[in-house]
Amino acid sequence: MNRLIHQGNLHRWLASGLIVGRLILGVIFVVAAYMKLRAPWIEFVGSLSAFELLPEWALTPVARTLPWAELALGVALISGIWQRWFALIASLLLTLFFTVMVRSYIVGLKIDCGCFGPGDALGPKTLARDFSMLALAVAVTVGSFRRTQNKMEPVIA
Amino acid sequence: MMRTLLLLLPAALLLAQTAPVHKAAAQTPAPVTNYKVSGNPNAAVEIDAYTDYECPHCARFFAEFMPQFTADYIKTGKVKFVHRDFPITQIHPHAQLAARYANAAGELGFYDIVVNQIFKTQDAWYSYGKNTGDIDAAVAQVLPPGAMQKVRELVKTDPRLDETVKKDVDMANNVDHINSTPTIVVVANGGKREPISTIMNMPYAIFKQYLDQKLAGK
Numbered sequence: 001m002n003r004l005i006h007q008g009n010l011h012r013w014l015a016s017g018l019i020v021g022r023l024i025l026g027v028i029f030v031v032a033a034y035m036k037l038r039a040p041w042i043e044f045v046g047s048l049s050a051f052e053l054l055p056e057w058a059l060t061p062v063a064r065t066l067p068w069a070e071l072a073l074g075v076a077l078i079s080g081i082w083q084r085w086f087a088l089i090a091s092l093l094l095t096l097f098f099t100v101m102v103r104s105y106i107v108g109l110k111i112d113c114g115c116f117g118p119g120d121a122l123g124p125k126t127l128a129r130d131f132s133m134l135a136l137a138v139a140v141t142v143g144s145f146r147r148t149q150n151k152m153e154p155v156i157a
Numbered sequence: 158m159m160r161t162l163l164l165l166l167p168a169a170l171l172l173a174q175t176a177p178v179h180k181a182a183a184q185t186p187a188p189v190t191n192y193k194v195s196g197n198p199n200a201a202v203e204i205d206a207y208t209d210y211e212c213p214h215c216a217r218f219f220a221e222f223m224p225q226f227t228a229d230y231i232k233t234g235k236v237k238f239v240h241r242d243f244p245i246t247q248i249h250p251h252a253q254l255a256a257r258y259a260n261a262a263g264e265l266g267f268y269d270i271v272v273n274q275i276f277k278t279q280d281a282w283y284s285y286g287k288n289t290g291d292i293d294a295a296v297a298q299v300l301p302p303g304a305m306q307k308v309r310e311l312v313k314t315d316p317r318l319d320e321t322v323k324k325d326v327d328m329a330n331n332v333d334h335i336n337s338t339p340t341i342v343v344v345a346n347g348g349k350r351e352p353i354s355t356i357m358n359m360p361y362a363i364f365k366q367y368l369d370q371k372l373a374g375k
Contacts, residue, residue, distance in 0.1 A: 039352075042364065043352075043353050045367075046356060046359040049355075049359045049363075112354075112355070118354045
């Protein structure tokens with residue numbers, strides 16, 4: 001009986017943690033999008049170009065759409081619709097961002113990461129921040145999938 | 158209710174992005190000393206460039222970006238170009254003095270030639286390594302002796318040279334919120350001031366495309 005109460009409390013804590021994590025992640029994406037959208041789109045072209053990864057033809061389309069995609073993702077995470085899928089997309093996107101940042105840092109590029117608009121120099125601090133965001137996204141994704149799985153399991157009396 | 162508000166968020170952000178920033182636009186830009194202006198003073202698009210004479214990226218800006226930009230937009234009268242001083246004196250101890258030399262030369266009608274010379278010779282006088290900070294010698298290479306003598310006198314005695322710099326720095330801090338150099342600010346039809354600090358990272362062709370859109374009123 002005590003064990004069941006304990007498990008119930010744990011589930012409640014995990015569910016609350018999942019909501020808080022999802023909201024934090026959503027707000028991060030909305031803020032990141034806002035910081036980029038308030039600057040002219042050409043500013044983000046410069047940030048993207050500094051990573052020396054995208055071909056010239058791709059810079060403008062990516063600079064003009066990525067902030068809106070981040071905004072949509074942030075709004076979706078805050079609203080909670082299709083939580084596990086949007087959390088998964090956030091995890092994949094943050095994995096991509098983090099990989100690009102680590103690669104740029106290793107090859108010694110002295111650039112702005114452009115993560116939250118201009119003036120955000122790439123360094124150990126930005127890497128640690130982005131890794132924390134990635135860890136949070138992964139935790140929310142795993143938690144969301146587990147929760148869905150638990151809900152589907154039959155209740156044994 | 159919450160979801161409706163969330164759905165309205167992107168629209169609100171879109172409006173925030175496209176509407177002119179009244180706060181910045183409402184503030185009348187500080188009057189600029191004439192020699193710092195080139196191109197067509199009545200052009201619909203104004204480009205302000207903030208630089209620091211001791212900043213290596215600014216030297217690259219003048220060597221790599223400006224020649225093409227001058228040929229495409231300044232000489233053709235498509236834009237009004239304003240060069241503004243933003244010496245970051247905490248890390249660049251010679252930047253203010255270099256600005257005084259350039260502005261003194263400007264008073265005598267030699268602004269562009271001296272600005273280019275100061276940037277071109279940056280390696281010889283900037284404060285890193287064992288350089289002497291001898292901006293005077295660099296400027297003397299491009300001015301006639303008589304003009305150089307007048308420049309020296311102005312640099313020593315004329316307080317207006319620092320006032321000009323101060324006006325630009327105030328503009329950078331209070332209106333354009335600049336925190337790095339080189340940064341250019343694009344102003345189309347007297348509207349929103351759009352600072353671009355990543356100008357040296359982007360391909361010139363994309364910047365040209367952006368500026369041509371501004372000139373076409375898009």
